Structures are given as structure tokens and as C-alpha cells.
Amino acid sequence: MIQHLEELRKRIIITLVVFTLFLVLTFIYVQDIYNVIVKDLPFKLALLGPSDIILVYLMIATVVAIAATIPVAAHQTWLFIHPALTKERKVTSAYIPALFILFILGISFGYFILFPIVLNFLMSLSNGMFTTFFTTEKYFRFMLHMTLPFGFLFEMPVVILFLTSLGIINPYRLQKIRKYSYFILIVISILITPPDFLSDILVTIPLLLLYESSVSLSKFVYNRHQREKESKKYESV
Template structure:
């Protein structure tokens, strides 16, 4: 009897260790994918910095041109300018090299995001039932699509609005804006990644509904509180002017409303399945 208990405990311990080993390899493969994409980004330094990162600093950036046309249409010139009144500098010996490394890693993570999700899904999918795996088959595609839409929104909307406001803001004409390279990159990185993660809201609501944490009624009941949270998030990732906050808040509110319909669809399907099992 003692021997049998010992074998069971050893078997359980080995099973747990096997899961840890499997998780380790999934993390290793995901990390390798990020490093490979980061290496490509590191080599493409001119494109990453001159075109992508420093693009929102130029007056001919697409967002500024569009906002300028819209402003002129209503008789304003607030978004029309020839040059943003600030410079970017590096004030530490390793500043530019460090910025190059971390920017490459960020770019590598963004590009490799679908594969990272794939490795995560491969780890958790064996624990799901066959029907759950079938219904969640498009998880990687949908989640990746939403993430990239959020990244583009952060790059073309949040980033230029933030740079235009903060780069033009002055407390005195005697103070000139000289921003450190790391500060500028941090703003772009935070805007892009935060937007990418925020746009994952429908996916999060889907899984929370599946496990019974939230319901459509709950989401409708606390819609007003959610709106306040959305405005707070918009205030955090955008400059403190009302126009920018509204521009960012609108798509997030739309995502919240879509999440309610997704939650409703999940609950409806669960009720239909439960009714079929009873019959």
C-alpha cells in the first residue's frame, strides 16, 4: 500500500514537472522568435528610427496632414505647422546604443506577437475539451488582428497627438524643448503597446464570459463605470486635452459595446448547449 501511494505521488510530481518543462520550451521558442525579429529590426536601424520612430516628429506625417485639412475645413489652423518646436538629443554615452537595443526588442515583440500567442495557445489547448478547442480555433488570428489594429491606432493617432501637444507645450518662450531620446522613445513605445493591449478587450471579455466571471447583464449594468475607466485610460495614454481624449476614448467605447455583444453570444451558446444536454 505504501509503495502504491509513493508511486502515485511520484507520478503526480513527474506530471507537474513535465508541465513545467513543456512551459519552459514554449517560452524558449517564443523568446527565440522575438529575438530573431528583434535582430532583423536591429539591422534595419535606418527604417526603424528615421521612418517609424521619428516619423511622428515630422510635419508631413499623415496624421498631421489629415488634421490640418480638417482644421482648415472648420476655419482653424491649430494642427497646421511646418516644424514641431523641439529637438531630440542623447545625453548619455550609451544612450543611442541602449535605445537601439530596446527599440529592436519592442519591434521584435510586436512582429512576433502572433507566434507568441501561438506558443501560449499550444500550452493551454491540451487542457481544453475538443469542443472548446474548435470554438476557439480563430483565437490567434482574431487576437493578432486586434493587437495590430491597436498598434496602428497607437502609432497613427495616440502618438502624434501626444507628440504634438507635449512637444509644442511651453511654460515660457525662454524655455526651449530639448527632449532626451529615451523619453521620446518611451512615449512612442507606451502609446503603441498600450493601444495594442487595450484593443484586446473583446478577447478578454470572451474568455471571462466563458469561465463565468462576467455576463452581458454585468457589462450593461456597469457601463457608466466602464466609461469612466475608459476616460481615465484615455487621459493616461494621451495628452491632457479634451479633443485627444475623446478621439482615443471613442474606439475603446466601441470595443466595449462589441464586447457586450460577444459576451451575449457566448452566454446564448452556453444556454443552448445546456438545453440540448438536458433534452
């Protein structure tokens, strides 16, 4: 037991060290990243205090560092659990790049699709009645609320596939808890979006589709494992 805790501690420390290194490296170039993000904005961002820009730079650097650290964190997790695996070792190693790719896809979906739609909708509500005034800190905080959660939520198919390949869950169990999963995903979508109906709908629909695609993938992996078991039974006979 103590040996396992020491191993877990080692993997966590390595992951945190790598994250810190990426954070420092990103912070060196964060101004260039900031300029790329804001270059096409149709309005100027304002600062209310000298510390605002540091907070914004830190938010940007943290997101980039998290994305860069995901493959390392996944690999460290695999190193921790792989002694207990047998035939699943080769399969689980394939999930490491998939985690990174899906995280990037999730952020891209939030940034390039969801964020502009929600921002334009909220802007249209003023209908020329108000003067638009965005602070840098609030703009980026709003943008991160609309993008970063999707980076993690898009990991759902890989996580479910991984757990299915290990035999921890199966698609039929996922189907049984579908209504509870839907409820949780709807609550999550309400919590991570601005308080308007359009944002909730735009976030909820992709999350439900992600869940259903995860169930379908889980069923594919589960059925394949069942066929392999059946073929082994016939071979033994």
C-alpha cells in the same frame, strides 16, 4: 502537477527564444525602421549622450519583436491549454491571428491618431514662447507611452470572447462590474498618458468603447452557446 509545470516551462522558453530571435533580427534593421519613423518630422532630434541612440534602437526593436512574437505566444498558450478543451479547440485557434491583428490596430491607433493629436496640442501650449528641443530618447519614450499600451488594450475583445467561449465569464457578469471596470480603465488612461486633460479624455473614450464592444461580443457568443444547449436538450428529448 509537475508535468503541467514542465509543460508550462517549455512553452515559456519557446516563446522567450522566439522573442529573442525576433529582437536580434529587428536590431539588425532597426536603423532603417528609425529612419522611416523620423523622416517626416518637422524638427531634428537631439542626443544628450552616446548611449541615447542605443536605448532608442532597443525600444524600437523591442516593440517590433513583441508584435512579431504575439502569434507565437498565443499559439504556445493554446498548445498548453488545448488538452483540457473539447469543442472549444477549433474556436480558440481562430483567436491567434485576431490577437496579432488587434495588437497592430492598437499600435496604429495610438501612433497615427492619438499621438499626433496629443503632440500637436502640447506643442501649441508653448505658443511660440519657447524653443522646441526634443531629445531622441525622450521623444521615443513619449511616443511609446502613447502607442504600446494600446496594442495590449486592444486585445480586450479577444480575451473576453475567449473567456466567454470557455464559460469562465459571461456578459451579465461584465455588466455587473461595469462601474469597477470603468474606474480601472480611467486609472489606466491617466497612468499611460501625459498629465493633461485632453490626453486623458482621448485615451479614456476609446477604452470605454472597447469595453462596451467586448460586452456586446460576449453577449453574442454567450447567447449562441445558450441556443446550442437548448437545441441539444430538445434533440435529446
